Amino acid sequence: MPKELNFKQELTGCFGFPVAENPTQAMIEPAYRSMGLDWRYLTLEVRPENLAAAVAGARAFSFRGFNCTIPHKVAVIQHLDGLGESAALMGAVNCVVNRDGQFIGENTDGKGFTATFRELADPRGKSLVLLGAGGAARAIGVEMALAGCTKITLVNRDEKRGRDLEALFRGKLRETVKSQGSDLAVNYVRWQGDFRVPDGTDILVNATSIGLYPDVNARIPLAMETVSTETIVADVIPNPPTTRLVHEARAKGCRVIDGLAMLVGQGVIGVEYWTGKRPDAAVMRRALEEVFAQVDNRFPR
Ligand SMILES: NC(=O)c1ccc[n+]([C@@H]2O[C@H](COP(=O)([O-])OP(=O)(O)OC[C@H]3O[C@@H](n4cnc5c(N)ncnc54)[C@H](OP(=O)(O)O)[C@@H]3O)[C@@H](O)[C@H]2O)c1
Structure with a gap:
């Protein structure tokens, strides 16, 4: 033929x-x-x-x-x-x-994150801290909640942006999650100084643009000593794949998802x-x- x-x-x-x-x-x-x-x-x-x-x-x-x-x-x-x-x-x-x-x-932004997360753990019943309230945070929060995360803490510098995302998560997203038989607790924290990660946090995500090339040395205002080795730490920054956060979380012994993933x-x-x-x-x-x-x-x- x-x-x-x-x-x-x-x-x-x-x-x-x-x-x-x-x-x-x-x-x-x-x-x-x-x-x-x-x-x-x-x-x-x-x-x-x-x-x-x-x-x-x-x-x-x-x-x-x-x-x-x-x-x-x-x-x-x-x-x-x-x-x-x-x-x-x-x-x-x-x-x-x-x-x-x-x-x-x-x-697909949040779906890509969630698929990568599932390779490490089951999102159901997990507690998520999101640093940032822009498009990446919105996408990750929505998909992780649809995948069964039951608690989201939103941490953002700009209060209006943080509160707007909190309202979306507490409103339409929670309704959808409830219609699927699960539930979602959401709270917003205004980001001032080094953020202290609450006990019991299963997943910590940098969804800000801090650390993106060429500002690779930029530091996220975060009290690293409050990050438990049990917490899965993720960064949305794809370039460089090893950000300061990824580097420090790995050094502590945390499981890590980098932005390239x-x-x-x-x-x-x-x-x-x-x-x-x-x-x-x-x-x-x-x-x-x-x-x-x-x-x-x-x-x-
Ligand atoms: N890996 C991937 O597949 C993927 C996909 C999508 C996005 N991303 C990356 O995600 C990052 C964010 O994208 P986006 O679309 O969400 O951007 P965005 O909508 O502009 O939001 C940026 C967020 O970063 C926060 N932020 C920026 N600089 C800060 C600083 N110095 N201190 C504290 N907070 C700061 C902003 O806080 P304020 O509201 O206080 O300004 C805001 O919450 C980008 O770097 C992008 O490359 C990666």
């Missing part, structure tokens, strides 16, 4: 502005190659005023899906045909999936949504490690 010639690639990508430093292409295209798929993942600069046209373009080109990053995660919703459960709860989309011609918005975790789910097949997470992690190794991102510098 002659092999059929096919010069048409399936298209996926990332819409953002600015977007040039977004490394997602570097992990997704190797994943496609290792799956034997002649697919592309394009890093596409989309200015806010061009978002509607960009989504229309993605429809015209029959994109299989695309990621959205800053500043499009909320604005893209008005251009879509529907939302998955957690994207609707969060009011933010980072992954659009073409399902039979319908563009459906999903949020979360980035790969959300990428795995995105590729699975788009292709229907599970990619190899190890291929994706290696590809990103190679990219980040090209800059001097080690802590301490």
Whole structure:
């Protein structure tokens, strides 16, 4: 049988502005190659005023899906045909999936985190401390609660932002969790000075941007002596993979989830949504490690 010639690639990508430093292409295209798929993942600069046209373009080109990053995660919703459960709860989309011609918005950030967490422990009944109240904290809080976490302490510097997220978690999220037969206790703590981690905390997550390259030496205001060795410590910062927090938590003997694991975790789910097949997470992690190794991102510098 002659092999059929096919010069048409399936298209996926990332819409953002600015977007040039977004490394997602570097992990997704190797994943496609290792799956034997002649697919592309394009890093596409989309200015806010061009978002509607960009989504229309993605429809015209029959994109299989695309990621959205800053500043499009909320604005893209008005251009879509529907939302998955957690994207609707969060009011933010980072992954659009073409399902039979319908563009459906999903949020894979928290799902990627939760999938990585499950490799270490069962989220059910756990107590979570979230440092930060931005998009990453929102995504992780929603998914960990849907996965069975029963207590969330939100710690944020800006009170308004902290209180807004507390209201979302105590309202729509708690209702959804209760409808699933579980419950959720939420409290907000204003971040002043070094935060002391409460006894009984199962998971501590840095969901702030503190420590992101090039500020690799930046210190999170946190009393490390209050972090128990029983607590699983996670950092959302993917670059560098070993942040100051990751370094110090490992030195204490805590189990640790680094930001690269979360980035790969959300990428795995995105590729699975788009292709229907599970990619190899190890291929994706290696590809990103190679990219980040090209800059001097080690802590301490
Ligand atoms: N690994 C992954 O897959 C993944 C996925 C998504 C995001 N991320 C990373 O997560 C980080 C946060 O992203 P985001 O979308 O949540 O950003 P965001 O919405 O802008 O929120 C940033 C958060 O960080 C806090 N913050 C920043 N600097 C601080 C400081 N010096 N002291 C105390 N708090 C500080 C902010 O607090 P205030 O409200 O007080 O300003 C806010 O809560 C980024 O670095 C991003 O790269 C990683």
